[in-house]
Amino acid sequence: MGAAISICKASSSGAENGCSYVCPERGRMTYMDDIARWLADGAPHHSVGALFDAFCREIVRSGLPLWRASLGLEVLHPEVSGWQHVWTDESLSVAASDRATAPTSQSYLNSPTRIVDDTEQPFRRRLDKPCPDMPLLEELRLSGATDYVMYPLPFLDRTRTAVISFATRLPKGFDPVSLDGLEFAAKLLSPYLERHVLRRIAIDLLDTYVGPHTGQRIIEGRVDRGAVELIEAAIWFADLRGFTLLSERSAIPDVLAHLNTWFGTIGEVVEAHGGEVLKFMGDAVLAIFPTSAEHNRETACQKALAAAQEMCLRSEAENAQRRSLDTPPVVHGLALHFGEVAYGNVGASHRLDFTVIGPAVNRASRLLDLAKRLDREVLVSHALAREVDQPLIDLGRYRLRDVKQRQRVFTLPALGDVQTS
Template identity: 80%
Template sequence: MDQTGALARWLADEAPHETVQGLFAGFCEEIVRSGIPVWRASLGLEVLHPEVSGWQHVWTSESLSMREADRATAATSPSYLNSPTRIVDEAGRPFRRRLKAPCPDMPLLEELRLAGGTDYVMYPLPFLDRTRTAVISFATRDIQGFDPASLDRLEHAVKLISPYLERHVLRRIAVDLLDTYVGPRTGQRIIEGRVDRGAVEMIEAAIWLADLRGFTLLSEQSPIPAVLTHLNTWFGIIGEVVEAHGGEVLKFIGDAVLAIFPTSAEGDRRAACRKALAAAQEFCRRSEAENTLRRTSGHPPLEHGLALHVGEVAYGNVGASHRLDFTVIGPAVNRASRLLDLAKRLDRSVLVSHALARDVDHPLVDLGRYRLRDVEKPQRIFTLPAPEHLVRPDHET
């Protein structure tokens, strides 16, 4: 069997396909074992994530490293603009340079030359999707560089590994998009195949429902870019706080946010309630700090309403046959919505239902009983503590 056939057999039967790192490292070792004098190899793969542009894996016989590139700066950074990757991206064909003379136009190649490199070649990976960066480069310290036979074998090797790498990239993109648009917990359920319309599971969760006050006036008086900046600042605080406390943002609805803190597999409702309340407290602190900065700089504060409740909800798919929404529905969600309406009427930033309040240890302020729209009996309502008049909720139903 020739060396190309041996590599194809290894990829099909023996290669470690669980991770990109393992696959790439094994691939490089197989290339060296076949007699090609590769000293260093680099794999660049672009993904689709709001913060991460992609991965770069660098292999040598002594080490394997990986770094992620920041999406905001990746395409304009000097390390990309003055790189072989940009040339291959734009030309769509291999790039090669013998490292005999200084390379002032490409700092990476000069670094490799000073480290003993004699030859460098980069190939585009022939992915079906050509819209994103996907490249492999090889460098050698062999005094003769890469001979024509070695270059030909490297090019064939790149074609052989390409579909295996694209499979990893496509899965990463799918997971990242689901995490970004529906959240990691929900995204995992979708990846597992839970896409039947009307298919739900009953779970118990603390419900976190918030909205931005004065948004209509803000939208009327401010240009759209300023409004989007306000929204993203506010949503950003919520997302960070909810995630840090073990919750998941399910959706942004205009200027409102719906998040849940599900109970654990053991059904620890008290833990879910404590997490939701701790998230609310941190959110209020972060919001006040942000508003202090905004007032100093002459920007309007971001005032909010937040309702906390707990109960059983139906968690799953609703929607049209070709357009589904993974969400939570049920009386508990409705009560959280009515509680948010009441927070606005009472001019309170945070309201906590008695159902959630009795499952937390933190003292709260008892506001008394209020009627919630479409709820038969008046409900006992609490808010976060002020320095005075603190009470601990009893277990009255």
């Protein structure tokens, strides 16, 4: 590191030029040791925002001429590209960027972040003249900034954006010693940030692929094959009608668009009513509404039934729009059942699936087959119907495949239908 070098010098103009605290002369070794010790022992690590805010305050406290700092971290999420934390004058703001538009947005294409992403090298610009090529830097210049620098954070995974920037209002900008101190401080902060990013990615991926409740169980360590717990749940099984014919007659992109539209509606409806989609299987969906300390049997079943009703209403509205555009309607079948299921891990030693199994799941599947045979949009089992205080149409008793006794089934009342006891 070399001999001791001054980080900042006492000056009566320090505060108004962007350094809220003026420190005595200190050596670089001492300063870096202080930052490292603070990160290890005193920094808040419960969130990226808390850590970054405290880090910026520590930088200012130790004398570096910081006015504004920005942290850009990319994550893996189907809707969010990443998060930007901006610290200015001891205040912190956080904004998310949309995954669909972030890589092609003008704010990214005309930014220091894109240059650092492409080159993996620091970017610096003195803000002593207009910056028409970079609107962000021009905005900072007009706000009084005189110098700007951005560093790539040395994450182990270099495939995603991880950058930190600093700006000052000192008339002469950053001197070499300040730049050296900021870059080294960023390197010290980097592993703590990457730990947060990796955890965020793990949680987001589990939420995306297995659902938040199941993902939480996996994060907690419930990954032993065959490890299950018995729970009671309303089971929601749905599939598309005529999907095979659609697949044969339509181009694959059109089939995928059709399927994703339908899956998207189901996901919104199920989650809005407190359920969780466990899996998509071809053109079918399995979801559950489990009982809990807050949700008894009646509540879980009522939520599942309300979700089914909303799904039918939304499908009807979407199909009316599709018919007006001369496109084929989306026709679905839906089965609702209630019972005890085994909730946990099944599969091969290195490839597990967190799901629900048991006779109740099988009956829900057979009920879905019956809905197709009867050309009914929704069928409800007697096990679920008796838990809700809501009018349903009794269709009588039917035999379900591989189920010995005939089962009493119900459907939702249409306009003008009369409840059958």
